[in-house]
Amino acid sequence: MDVLTAARMQMAFSLGWHIIFACIGMAMPFFMAYTEWKWLKTGEQVYLDLTKAWSKGVAIFFAVGAVSGTVLAFELGLLWPGFMEHAGDIIGMPFSWEGSAFFMEAIALGIFLYGWNRVNKWMHWVSGLVVGISGVLSGIFVVAANGWMNSPSGFDYVNGEFTNIDPVAAMFNDAWFTQALHMTFAAFCATGFAVAGVHAILLLKDKDNLFHRKATQVALLFGAIAALAMPITGDIAAKDVAKRQPAKLAAMEALYHTERPASLIIGGIPNDERQEVDYALRIPYALSFLAHGDFNAEVIGLDQIPDDEEPPVLITHLAFQIMIGCGGLMLLIALAFFWFSSSAKRRPILLRNWWLKLIGLATPLGFIALEAGWTVTEVGRQPWIIYEVMRTKDAVTPVPGIQYSFIMILAIYTLLTLVLIFLMRRQIKTVSLLYASANKEGKVVKDKATLEAALKE
Amino acid sequence: MMVEFVMLVMGVALFFYTVLGGADFGAGIIEMLTGERSIRTISKAIAPVWEANHVWLILVLVVIFNGFPKVFSTMSIMLHIPLLLVLVGMIFRGTAFTFRHYDVIEDSSHRYYHFCFRASSLLTPFFLGMTLGAVILGRISPDLNAGFYAVFIAPWLNAFCIGMGLFTTLLFSYVSAVFLIGEVETEEGRQIMITYSKRSLIALMLLGALIMALAEWSGLALFQQFLAQPISLATIILATLLIPLIFRTIEKRQINTMRVLVGGQVAVIFIGWAAVQFPDFIRFNDGTALTIYNTAAGAATFRQLVIALTVGVLIILPAFFYLFKVFKQKV
Ligand code: HDD
Ligand code: HEM
Ligand code: HEM
Numbered sequence: 001m002d003v004l005t006a007a008r009m010q011m012a013f014s015l016g017w018h019i020i021f022a023c024i025g026m027a028m029p030f031f032m033a034y035t036e037w038k039w040l041k042t043g044e045q046v047y048l049d050l051t052k053a054w055s056k057g058v059a060i061f062f063a064v065g066a067v068s069g070t071v072l073a074f075e076l077g078l079l080w081p082g083f084m085e086h087a088g089d090i091i092g093m094p095f096s097w098e099g100s101a102f103f104m105e106a107i108a109l110g111i112f113l114y115g116w117n118r119v120n121k122w123m124h125w126v127s128g129l130v131v132g133i134s135g136v137l138s139g140i141f142v143v144a145a146n147g148w149m150n151s152p153s154g155f156d157y158v159n160g161e162f163t164n165i166d167p168v169a170a171m172f173n174d175a176w177f178t179q180a181l182h183m184t185f186a187a188f189c190a191t192g193f194a195v196a197g198v199h200a201i202l203l204l205k206d207k208d209n210l211f212h213r214k215a216t217q218v219a220l221l222f223g224a225i226a227a228l229a230m231p232i233t234g235d236i237a238a239k240d241v242a243k244r245q246p247a248k249l250a251a252m253e254a255l256y257h258t259e260r261p262a263s264l265i266i267g268g269i270p271n272d273e274r275q276e277v278d279y280a281l282r283i284p285y286a287l288s289f290l291a292h293g294d295f296n297a298e299v300i301g302l303d304q305i306p307d308d309e310e311p312p313v314l315i316t317h318l319a320f321q322i323m324i325g326c327g328g329l330m331l332l333i334a335l336a337f338f339w340f341s342s343s344a345k346r347r348p349i350l351l352r353n354w355w356l357k358l359i360g361l362a363t364p365l366g367f368i369a370l371e372a373g374w375t376v377t378e379v380g381r382q383p384w385i386i387y388e389v390m391r392t393k394d395a396v397t398p399v400p401g402i403q404y405s406f407i408m409i410l411a412i413y414t415l416l417t418l419v420l421i422f423l424m425r426r427q428i429k430t431v432s433l434l435y436a437s438a439n440k441e442g443k444v445v446k447d448k449a450t451l452e453a454a455l456k457e
Numbered sequence: 458m459m460v461e462f463v464m465l466v467m468g469v470a471l472f473f474y475t476v477l478g479g480a481d482f483g484a485g486i487i488e489m490l491t492g493e494r495s496i497r498t499i500s501k502a503i504a505p506v507w508e509a510n511h512v513w514l515i516l517v518l519v520v521i522f523n524g525f526p527k528v529f530s531t532m533s534i535m536l537h538i539p540l541l542l543v544l545v546g547m548i549f550r551g552t553a554f555t556f557r558h559y560d561v562i563e564d565s566s567h568r569y570y571h572f573c574f575r576a577s578s579l580l581t582p583f584f585l586g587m588t589l590g591a592v593i594l595g596r597i598s599p600d601l602n603a604g605f606y607a608v609f610i611a612p613w614l615n616a617f618c619i620g621m622g623l624f625t626t627l628l629f630s631y632v633s634a635v636f637l638i639g640e641v642e643t644e645e646g647r648q649i650m651i652t653y654s655k656r657s658l659i660a661l662m663l664l665g666a667l668i669m670a671l672a673e674w675s676g677l678a679l680f681q682q683f684l685a686q687p688i689s690l691a692t693i694i695l696a697t698l699l700i701p702l703i704f705r706t707i708e709k710r711q712i713n714t715m716r717v718l719v720g721g722q723v724a725v726i727f728i729g730w731a732a733v734q735f736p737d738f739i740r741f742n743d744g745t746a747l748t749i750y751n752t753a754a755g756a757a758t759f760r761q762l763v764i765a766l767t768v769g770v771l772i773i774l775p776a777f778f779y780l781f782k783v784f785k786q787k788v
Contacts, residue, residue, distance in 0.1 A: 060559050069515075073519070085526050085529075086526070095519050096519050096769075106508040165758060397537070398534060427561055455564075
C-alpha cells in the first residue's frame with residue numbers, strides 16, 4: 001500500500017465511521033423532542049421513559065461523534081495538507097459556522113442530559129430541540145464544504161494560484177443544496193430504521209411491552225417519512241450530478257458509451273477491459289429521462305472522459321446500486337407501514353411476527369445506503385479532490401508511513417466499535433428493570449445486585 | 458485590524474481551553490494519583506461540561522485552518538507524529554470517560570476505562586505541550602529532504618519540548634486541583650486537592666525555571682526574550698507575585714477568589730508567552746518564520762471569519778455562562 005492509498009483509506013474509514021454517529025446526533029434529538037413533547041402533553045409514563053432511555057444511549061453516541069469529528073478535523077491537515085493549504089481559506093466559512101453550531105449543540109446537550117431537575121420542563125424540552133437543530137445545521141455546513149469539492153466555486157484559478165476568493169460564493173456552491181437536502185433526510189431515514197429495527201427485535205420476544213411498541217412506532221414513523229423523501233431528493237441530486245459531474249454520473253451508471261437515448265443499467269458487473277456491463281438489466285430511455293428529464297436526451301459516457309480523469313467504475317456503480325436497492329426496500333416498507341397504520345382494522349398487522357421480523361431485518365438498510373451513497377459521491381469524484389482543479393494525489397501529505405497510522409486508526413476504531421456494541425447490549429438488557437413502562441409489573445429496579453444478575457444473562 | 462481581532466479570539470479560545478479543558482484533563486491526572494476515591498467527584502464535576510470545553514479546541518483548529526491555512530498545513534506535515542499522538546490520546550480519553558460514565562452499572566469492566574481515561578489524561582497534555590514546544594523552539598526544518606529524523610522527529614523530540622510537555626501536564630493538573638477544591642464533598646478529599654494544588658504550584662515554578670535553562674541550552678534565548686519586552690517582563694513579575702496570594706486564598710479556602718486568581722495567573726503566563734512569540738506562528742531552523750502576517754488569508758475570508766466569530770461570541774458566551782450557572786446551583 002502506498003501513502004496515497006493509505007491516506008485515502010484512512011480518510012474513508014474515519015469519515016464512514018463518523019457519519020454513523022453524526023447521523024444519530026442529527027436525528028435522535030428530534031425523536032426525543034417528539035417523545036418528550038408527548039409526555040409533557042399527555043403525562044404518559046412511557047414517553048418519559050423513552051426519552052430518558054434514549055438519551056442515555058445517545059449520550060454515548062454523542063461523545064463518540066465529538067471524538068471522531070475531532071479526528072476528522074485533524075486529519076484534513078494530517079492527510080491532505082496540500083488541499084487544506086489552498087482550500088482552507090475558501091471553504092473555512094462553513095467550517096467556522098459549523099464550529100458555532102457545535103458550541104450551541106454541546107451547551108444545549110449539557111442542559112438536556114443533566115438538567116432534568118435543574119431547569120423547568122419546557123426549557124428542558126427546548127434545549128433538546130436546540131441540540132437537534134444545531135446538529136442538523138452542523139451537518140448542512142459540513143456537507144456544503146463537501147459540495148464545494150464536487151462543485152468548486154468562489155475563486156479564480158490562474159496558473160495554479162487561487163485568487164479572488166469569495167467564501168460566501170464558495171459555501172453556496174452549486175452542489176450544497178441538493179447534497180444537504182438528500183443528506184439530512186438520509187440521516188433521519190437511517191437512524192429511524194435502525195432504531196425501529198432494534199426495538200422491533202426486542203418486541204418479538206415480548207409482544208406486550210409498551211415501551212418497545214412505542215419506540216418502534218415513533219422511530220419507524222420518522223424513518224418511513226424520510227424513506228419517502230429519499231427517491232425524490234435523490235432524483236434531484238442525480239439530475240444535478242448529470243449537469244455538473246458527467247464523469248461521476250457515467251461511473252454511477254456504468255455507462256461506458258455515450259448514448260442518445262440512454263438506457264438505465266440496473267445491477268450487473270462493469271468490465272473495464274471490455275467496456276461492457278455483464279448480467280445487467282437495461283431499461284431503454286430511462287436514463288435519459290432520469291438524468292435530464294427528457295426521454296431522448298444524450299447522456300455522456302465514459303468514452304468522452306479523458307482516461308486519466310475517469311473514476312473507478314466498479315466501486316461507484318456497485319455502491320450506487322446498493323444505495324438504490326436499500327432505498328427501494330425501505331420505500332416499500334414505508335408504504336406498507338402507512339397502509340397498515342391508516343385503518344384500525346389493519347393496525348394489528350404491525351404487531352405480527354412477520355412484520356416485526358421484517359423491520360428487524362431492515363435495521364442496517366439505512367446505514368448501508370448512507371455509506372454507499374457517500375462512496376458514490378467520494379469515489380465518483382476521483383481522481384479529483386477538488387473537481388477539475390486539484391488531484392487527490394497532489395494533495396496528499398509528504399509524510400512517509402501513513403500506512404501505520406491507517407492501521408492504528410483501523411485498530412482503534414474496531415476496538416471502539418466492539419466496546420460500543422458491548423455497552424449498548426448492557427443498556428438493552430437492563431431496560432426492562434430500569435423503566436416502569438418496559439415491564440409488566442410497572443416496577444423500577446435499581447439495586448446493583450439485580451442489575452448485575454441481568455447483565456450476566 | 459481583522460487579523461489582530463481574530464488572533465485575540467483565538468488567544469481567548471486557547472486560554473479557555475487551557476483553563477476549562479485543562480481542568481478536565483487534569484482531573485484524569487489527579488484521579489490517577491489519588492485513585493478510586495475521587496472518581497465520583499470528578500465524574501460529577503466534568504460530565505456536563507466536557508463536551509462544551511472540548512469545542513474550544515475545535516474553534517482554535519478551525520480558526521487556524523480558515524484564517525492561516527499555510528500554518529495548518531505546515532504544522533500538520535512537520536508535527537505529524539506528535540499531533541497524531543495527541544489525537545489518539547483524545548480518542549481514548551473522550552470515549553473512556555463517557556463509556557464509564559453512562560454505563561448501566563459499575564463493575565469490573567470499568568477498570569479498563571479507568572486505565573484508559575487516566576493514562577490518556579496524562580499523555581495527551583504531554584504531547585500537546587511537546588507540540589507547542591516545537592513551535593516555539595524553532596528547530597522545524599523547511600526542507601523536507603533533510604532526512605526522516607531531522608524533519609519529522611528532531612523538532613519535537615528534544616529536552617526543551619519534553620520540558621514543555623511536562624509543564625503543560627503539570628499546569629493542567631494544577632488548574633484542575635484548584636477547581637476541584639470547591640467540588641469535592643469530603644474533607645479528606647479537599648485536603649488532598651489542597652496539598653496537590655500547593656505542591657504543583659511550586660513544582661510549576663521550578664519547572665518553569667528549568668525550561669528557561671533548557672531553552673538556553675538548546676540555543677533559544679527565551680529568558681532574554683522575556684526580559685527584553687516590557688509586557689512579558691511584567692507578566693513574569695505578576696505571575697510570581699500571584700503565588701503568595703494564591704497560597705493565602707487556598708489556606709483560607711476562598712473558593713471563588715482562588716479560581717479567579719489562578720485563571721488570572723494562567724492568563725498572565727499566556728500573555729507573556731504571546732508577547733514573546735508575536736508575530737511568529739512557526740519558527741524554522743533557518744531563521745525564517747511563518748508569521749500571522751505572511752500567512753493570513755485574504756480580506757474576504759477574514760471578513761467572514763470575523764462575522765462568524767462575532768456572532769458566535771454573542772450567542773455562545775451567554776449560553777455558556779447559562780450552562781455553568783445551571784450547574785453551579787445545588788439541587
Ligand atoms: C438513507 C440513505 C440513502 C438512501 C435511501 C438513498 N440515498 Fe442517495 N445518498 C445518500 C444516502 C441515501 C447519502 C449518503 O446521504 C449521499 C452521499 C452524499 C450526499 O449528499 O448524500 C447520497 C448521494 C446520492 C447521489 C450523489 C450526489 C452527489 O454526488 O452529489 C445520488 C445521485 C443519489 N444519492 C441518488 C439517490 C437515489 C436516486 C435514491 C433512491 C432511492 C437514493 N439516493 C437513496
Ligand atoms: C461523512 C460522510 C463521508 C463519507 C462516508 C466519505 C467517504 C469518503 C471516501 C470513501 C473517500 C475515499 C475516496 C477515494 O479516495 O476513492 C473520501 C475521501 C475524502 N473525503 Fe469524504 N466522505 C464523507 C464526507 C466528506 C466531507 C463532508 C468532506 C469535506 C468537507 C470530505 C472530504 C474528503 C476528503 C478531503 C477526501 C480525500 C481526498 C479524496 O479522496 O478525494 N468527505 N471520503
Ligand atoms: C470532513 C468532514 C468532517 C469534519 C472535519 C467533521 C468535524 C466534526 C467535529 C470536530 C465534530 C465534533 C464537535 C464537538 O466537539 O462536539 C463533529 C461532530 C458532528 N459532525 Fe462532523 N465532521 C465531518 C463530517 C461530517 C458529516 C458529513 C456530517 C453530517 C452530515 C457531520 C455531522 C456532524 C454532527 C451532526 C456532529 C455532532 C455529532 C454529535 O455530537 O454526536 N460531520 N464533526
